[in-house]
Amino acid sequence: MRKTNYTFLFSTIALMAVLFFISYGAPATIDAETYKPAVYSTIASLLPPVIAIGLALITKEVYSSLFVGIAIGALLYANGNLELMLNTFLFNADGGMVTKLADSWNVGILIFLVILGIMVALMNKVGGSAAFGQWASQNIKTRVGAQLATIGLGVLIFVDDYFNCLTVGSVMRPVTDRHQVSRAKLAYLIDATAAPICIVAPVSSWAAAVTSSVPKGIDINGFSMFLNTIPYNFYAICTLLMMVLITVLKFDFGTMKIHEDNAVKGDLFTTVDRPYGDGEDNNDKPMGSVIDLVMPVAVLIVCCIIGMVYTGGFFKGESFVDAFAGADASQGLVLGSTVTFFFSFCFYMTRGVMSFKDFAECIPAGFRAMVAPIMILTMAWTLSGMTGLLGAKFYVHDLVAGSAGVLKMFLPCIIFLVAIFLAFSTGTSWGTFAILIPIVCNVFGSADTHEMLVISIAACLSGAVCGDHCSPISDTTIMASAGAQSNHVNHVSTQLPYALTAASVSFVGYLVAGVLGYTFGNATALLALPVCLVLMFITMLVIRSRVRRAD
Known part of the structure; x- marks a missing residue:
């Protein structure tokens, strides 16, 4: 050593x-x-x-x-x-660590993290998580059921990926532990139902970010553009399909298989590291019940949605869609989580399942549980700032623009790969499509290439999510590790083969869509989606066959 x-x-x-x-x-x-x-x-x-x-x-x-x-x-x-x-x-005013920590958006995310950590500690302290685990053990009988329940909850929490990662992890961790699902697999299920769901959900913080990234000079507004990209978001759709197939067909591959085999034998972690130990539930005889977990989580979802549309001007006359498009995700999540924090205090005190002393002890415990992701996020933000200071986005701009002249039908594939590399290197999906979407709009700006514009922006969004999944410095990847209480490097290394598999299928999809969209236009490019789905299904069957032969 x-x-x-x-x-x-x-x-x-x-x-x-x-x-x-x-x-x-x-x-x-x-x-x-x-x-x-x-x-x-x-x-x-x-x-x-x-x-x-x-x-x-x-x-x-x-x-x-x-x-x-x-x-x-x-x-x-x-x-x-x-x-x-x-x-x-x-x-440095644009990339220094102190500056990043002074940024109100970043601080809002950190406060949201801390409050969620406290909420998890509270639910553990009153026994809500343990009670839900006991209930789930009676109603969820198999490992497949536990994984499908995790996927289902992740799909339902589509408002924001940060919120998704930590909430799904805290709720489903006791259930997956009981059914011997490895922490690395839980982290993958969380991560694969965070960004991929948000990027195809019209009512989400991601929809707002994409909408704001589309320049006003084109002939379609940002939100309509986002809606048009949904059926072309091949990576997100393929990831969701692959996750369900792996669960239902009962197989894993790559390093994930090692973790899952060990979990069946009783070792949920595989490695020595047992991260986020302060967040574990050690309450052997919980006073609480399932409602002590379900009620705060439900209130948190509702309050976060209300908080986000509030920041977008919903209560000042804006429509719900426009309010979400103009929402400040950081501010909205802090507002929603803060209201939920005070609600939880009143709720638990009224029910008599917690003393004031216990409540006060959960505050530093929840903070300690989030120290690791806070440290990584702080440094990841600073590293992203450094790449900005060095002009990385302009290098990527020139790289994409230089290939646009004679290869327009292959541009969706090129954009997909560039977006993967940029998101992987910087650890940010939002930063990636904020850089690339204006470039794409400049390349495909005329009405007669509208279909190619939509396909190319979808490729940008898909590549950003894929690179985000592969990157160890991605904030969403970090959140998924925190939510599952999994070793971060274990999560990255086990998720990488799955992400690359979905990326390979998506690349073929963008190749087909680009050729059809450039040659025929209109909706003919939608034929690429069935191609992707069929290819993903065949790929999973082939991998399962090889895995079983190897066993």
Whole structure:
């Protein structure tokens, strides 16, 4: 272990020294409006996230890997000037860690996380989670039933992916544990019903984000564009189908199979690490009942929806759809979770299942349970900021625009791959389609290419979700690990083969859709969706056959 740690340390120092000498030469003081680093808008601008992700997968250590990625990004931005590097790392107005933590949107997400952590601790303390587990054990008889119930709950909570990840995890974890479903598999089920559901749900924070990313200069409004992309969102649809098929056909592949085989033998984690231990339910004789879990969760869902449409101006005359399109997801989730927090206090006190002292003890316990995802989110946001400072989005813009001239029928495939790479490198779906959607609209802006515009934007959304699923620095991936209380690297490594399988099928779908849409236009490209579904079904049957032969 010591040898590995020293190797990691010396390799990092050597890498930063090389980058220092390569990029040395920044002035001590700069004009923030005109200054550009030597690697600005070049392939080197993607080095920080690529290095961070590579180190995380090699060392199985997320925190130090993210830290190194941020430090390398700051060093590249500073062109080797150590004073400027330190200031960039901490205080840069567009990417510094302090700035990211001062951002009201980010702080809102952190507060939402903490309140959800407290809510989980409260439900555990009163025995709501244990009572639900006992109820579920009487009504959910099989491992397949437990997994399908998890999928069903994930589909029902379509408002926001953060909310989805933590709520589904806290509610279904006792059930899946009883039926010996591994924590890695639970994390996958949570993650696969978070972003893929939100990206095809018209009433969600993702719909609002996509709507706001569509420029006003085209001949269709953002929300209508989002609705048109739903049947072309192949990755999301294929992921949902694959998840159901794997569950119903009772097989797993890749490293997930190892985790599931171990879970059947009694080891839900496979690895030594037992994360988020403070969030476990240790109440052997719960005073509460199922209503102590169901009622707060139901109130949380309703309040979060109301909070989001409130921020979008619903109570000032806006329509429900327009209010959701203009909602501030962070502010709405904080409002909804805060109201639920006070409701839970009154509800539990009225029922007499908890003392004030117990309630107060759950507040720091819930906070401690969320320290790990808060740390990772903070560094992931900062790393994303560093890629912005280095002009990564402009490099990607040039990459896509340069391929648009003679390959328009293949552009959906190209956009899909670029979106995967960008989301994987930066860890953000929203940032990815915020960058790529305006570019796509500029490429396909005329009325006679409307179908290709819709297909290409759908490819962008699909690629963003896929890259988000594959990336260890993605906030949604981190949330899924937290919700399942699974080792984060275990979740990433077990989900990756599943995500790549769905991505491969989706790539074929965009190839077919691009050719049909460019050649014939109109709705003929919709033939690609049945192609994807049939191909995914056949792929799952082939994989299951090979897995069973290997056994």
